Amino acid sequence: MNAEEELAAFQIALLDLLDTQPNLDIMRSQLKHDPAFAPFQEYIATFDERMLQVAVELVKKWGRREHKNTCDRN
Amino acid sequence: MFKRKRPLPWVGLSLMPDSGFLQATQPLFEAGDVEVLEWSFDVGWGINLPTWVEQLINFYSQRDRLLGHGVSYSLLSARWSERQEQWLNLLQLEAKRYRYRHISEHFGWMSAGNFYQSAPLPMPLTPDTLRLGRDRLQRLTDKTSIAIGLENLAFAFGWQDILMQGEFIDRLLETVDGFLVLDLHNLYCQMHNFERSPLDLLNLYPLHRVRELHISGGSWSYSSGNPSVKIRRDTHDGDVPEEVFELLAIALKRCPKVEAIIFERLGNTLDEESKITRFRQDFYHIKQTVCKNL
Numbered sequence: 001m002n003a004e005e006e007l008a009a010f011q012i013a014l015l016d017l018l019d020t021q022p023n024l025d026i027m028r029s030q031l032k033h034d035p036a037f038a039p040f041q042e043y044i045a046t047f048d049e050r051m052l053q054v055a056v057e058l059v060k061k062w063g064r065r066e067h068k069n070t071c072d073r074n
Numbered sequence: 075m076f077k078r079k080r081p082l083p084w085v086g087l088s089l090m091p092d093s094g095f096l097q098a099t100q101p102l103f104e105a106g107d108v109e110v111l112e113w114s115f116d117v118g119w120g121i122n123l124p125t126w127v128e129q130l131i132n133f134y135s136q137r138d139r140l141l142g143h144g145v146s147y148s149l150l151s152a153r154w155s156e157r158q159e160q161w162l163n164l165l166q167l168e169a170k171r172y173r174y175r176h177i178s179e180h181f182g183w184m185s186a187g188n189f190y191q192s193a194p195l196p197m198p199l200t201p202d203t204l205r206l207g208r209d210r211l212q213r214l215t216d217k218t219s220i221a222i223g224l225e226n227l228a229f230a231f232g233w234q235d236i237l238m239q240g241e242f243i244d245r246l247l248e249t250v251d252g253f254l255v256l257d258l259h260n261l262y263c264q265m266h267n268f269e270r271s272p273l274d275l276l277n278l279y280p281l282h283r284v285r286e287l288h289i290s291g292g293s294w295s296y297s298s299g300n301p302s303v304k305i306r307r308d309t310h311d312g313d314v315p316e317e318v319f320e321l322l323a324i325a326l327k328r329c330p331k332v333e334a335i336i337f338e339r340l341g342n343t344l345d346e347e348s349k350i351t352r353f354r355q356d357f358y359h360i361k362q363t364v365c366k367n368l
Contacts, residue, residue: 003202007152011186014195043198046232050297050305051267054229057295058193066188 009036018059024049080330082368083287084139085361086110088338091118091127095341098350102357103130110134110175112141112336115168116161135172141286141334142168142177142220143255149210149224149246150183150197157190158210162217169218175333176285178223178255179214181243194227196235199242207246215250223253223285228260228292228308236268240278253285256329258321259292259308259338265317266306272321276328284329289314289322289360290338311343314356319363326367335360 001009013036021027031037031044086108087099102108111134118127134140147161169177182194197203214222224243230236243254261275291312297303314337326332337357344350 004152004206007197007202007206008186011152011183015186015189015192019189040198043231043234046234048230048232048268050303051229051231053298054295054305054307055193055195055231058195058229062184062191062193063189064191066190 006039010040013037015059015063018052018055019063022053022056024052027052080368082364083326083332084109084334085357085364086112086139086141086334086336087357088112088114088143088288088336089127089130090339090341091123092341094344095339096126098339098341098344098353102354107357107361110139110141110334110336112143112334113172114143114145115172116144116146116164119164119168131172135174138173138175140172140174141336142172142174143225143336144177144179146184146191147179147210147214148183148185148194149179149181150203150207151185151210152183152206153186155185157185162213165214166217169220174220176221176223176253177214177218178225178253178286180227181224181239181246182227182229193229196227196230196239197242198234199238199245204242204245207242208249211246211250211252215252221253221285222250223247223255223283225255225257225288226260226279228257228263228306230264230268233268236264236270236275237278240280244280244283247280247283252283253331254280254283255286255288256281256284256325257288257290257308258318258325259288259290259314261321262315262318263292263306263308266304272317272324276321276324281325281329282331284325285331285333287322287325287329287332287335288338289318289335289356291315291318291356310338310340313352314359319359322360322363323367326364335364 180194184192290310291314293309
């Protein structure tokens with residue numbers, strides 16, 4: 001993957017995670033093991049869990065998806 | 075012999091296209107006390123705005139006192155999208171329709187995959203994200219000759235975002251000679267949520283680039299994991315805390331190029347007389363703080 005694809009994959013995976021997974025334990029596990037987050041582990045290690053919860057609320061309140069049948073994660 | 079006095083920054087409002095905002099602000103406009111107006115132009119695209127909103131935008135545009143503040147460009151989204159291309163084309167039309175003194179957007183990103191909108195989130199500063207952000211800013215400046223700026227975020231995933239946001243914004247803006255919209259309530263959120271002092275945070279930002287200050291109120295939420303933990307949120311729905319006025323006094327002295335101070339409040343949160351009264355008091359408190367400190 002080139003740099004742009006890595007960044008895009010990280011962003012897509014992060015929004016999906018925040019949107020669909022409010023459980024902190026599962027989020028922690030996904031952030032550690034999902035390949036999309038692998039290049040950003042040093043950054044993710046600085047995440048404050050309180051802020052992850054805030055991010056979940058923000059995405060829940062403001063997030064809007066296109067009405068498409070497939071989600072482009074490639 | 076005579077010390078040249080710095081002109082006072084204008085004090086104004088962020089225009090909200092709803093009746094609550096109009097009711098609360100009408101006396102301020104009628105008194106001529108709103109010296110500058112900020113309009114989030116992309117909120118108005120594709121919808122029919124009330125006549126009074128267009129009249130206000132026109133009024134301030136004709137007097138060269140209109141500022142633009144986009145919300146949905148998504149500067150640091152990694153994959154360039156058709157939506158962003160269309161956003162730039164609409165911006166170009168917007169800038170021909172009205173005279174904006176300058177235009178700003180938010181640092182961060184909000185769209186990815188099939189999310190076309192979310193809340194702006196930060197990204198870590200790396201050579202790749204810097205290159206990405208500079209490219210997106212250049213595309214903005216290529217579409218309009220108007221000065222372009224970025225606003226700091228309240229939200230941070232952790233301490234790295236807090237420490238690096240100022241440097242990231244500065245390095246983005248240097249290639250377009252851009253300006254910073256320093257949101258003081260956003261700094262206040264970070265002060266509380268990450269236990270930093272006002273000066274600790276202010277010193278992280280390129281204060282020589284600050285052309286505009288944002289002032290607002292917000293709210294407290296409580297961590298679901300530990301209900302005793304209070305988190306400050308930038309919800310634009312509450313009174314301006316006294317600490318934010320204190321930050322304003324400091325920022326006015328440390329930011330020599332501030333031209334405008336914009337007071338932000340969601341219009342649909344001004345639904346009681348007491349809230350409207352306090353809103354107007356906060357507006358005049360901003361003006362008094364400016365006069366007292368410059």
